[in-house]
Amino acid sequence: MKLLPKLNKTNNILIRIAIVVIVYTYIYYQVFYRHDIHVTVGLLENTVENKVFLPLFISASLLMLVNLFLESKKWQFLVSLRERVSAFTSIKAVFTGLSVSIFTPNRVGEFLGRVFFLEKTQPMEGIFMTVIGSLSQLLVTIVVGSLGLAFFLPYYYSPTDFSTEMLMGSLYVLGFLANIIFLGLYLNISFITDLSRRVIKPEWKHWNHYIEVFSSYKTIELLKVFGLSFLRYLVFSTQFYLFLRAFEVPLTVGEAMMLIPVIYLVTTSIPTIALSELGVRGSVSVFFIGVFMAGQFSGVGDLQLRVFAASTCIWLINIALPALIGTFFVYHLRFFGKTNIDTDDE
DSSP states (O other), X not given: OTHHHHHHHHHHHHHHHHHHHHHHHHHHHHHHHXXXXXXXXXXXXXXXXXXXXXXXXXXHHHHHHHHHHHHHHHHHHHHTTTOOOOHHHHHHHHHHHHHHXXXXXXXXXXXXXXXXXXXXXXXXXXXXXXXXXXXXHHHHHHHHHHHHHHHHXXXXXXXXXXXXXXXXXXXXXXXXXXXXXXXHHHHTTTHHHHHHHHHSOGGGTTHHHHHGGGGSSOHHHHHHHHHHHHHHHHHHHHHHHHHHHHTTOOOOHHHHHHHHHHHHHHHHHSOOOHHHHHHHHHHHHHHHHHHHTTTTSSOHHHHHHHHHHHHHHHHIIIIIHHHHHHGGGGGGOOOSOOOGGGGGOO
16 A cells, blocks of 8 residues: 555656646647747747837737736636735746647646645635636626627628618627626526536536535625626736737728727637637638728738737737746645655655
């Protein structure tokens, strides 16, 4: 039996090494082999002489710190229900979550990567707390994206008769009602606990203890989480706009307020893995901005390259760079048996 703790420790170390190798290999592949990166470097050489390029690029890059700070504050607030976590620990958890999520569909690995920083909270409770934060961020994306879509649709398809006008009007009403329902469900998220008590089989009743987390937050607390998610949304939307302007995509602030939420809404709704996420982001951005600016920009190909470059930069700054930083904190990850000797070499 004495071999078990040592085996667990060995397995933990091997998994940590694997995570680091995957993160570095994937980002190396993106940076040195993907055509998107070469396009970005080429445009950087052409646009760096523009006087406004450097201030815009640096401002957008620095906003990454604000983005991650808001996410760490949101997670810190959510887990305070069970234990106090320092600001530095919360930031480390966010960075590590990004590292673990690099190879998971739609970056769901963030849930798992963060819970290992909790000492007094059950892992499943920590995961459910993190899920609440992700749901609030998703809800912001849906609500703001729906508003942007309502303004964008007339540009993409203008009704020509009464029946199509009625159809579009019905879509607006359904979208409005859907947002109200989603907001209502989020602010009354305790319904998940009530539902689980009714549908979970007797042999799985122990899950109810973890699912109780959903009924532990008051409406005012959920609103605070939603507010932090909204602030974070404003930050990375501003980042995207600044990168677009840095690469001389001539969007006004008003146009960006309409298009960027639609891009994020569609991107979020597409199931992706890390190996395809950058391409999906770029393709969606090119499509919507291209549709809106058709005829307004000389050279469609040039517009596509500039939009791809902006999408690539925001991916590098908000995902790739934090994921690399997160690899320095993977020693916190313990996938097997948390034993007393774990701290002997940590």
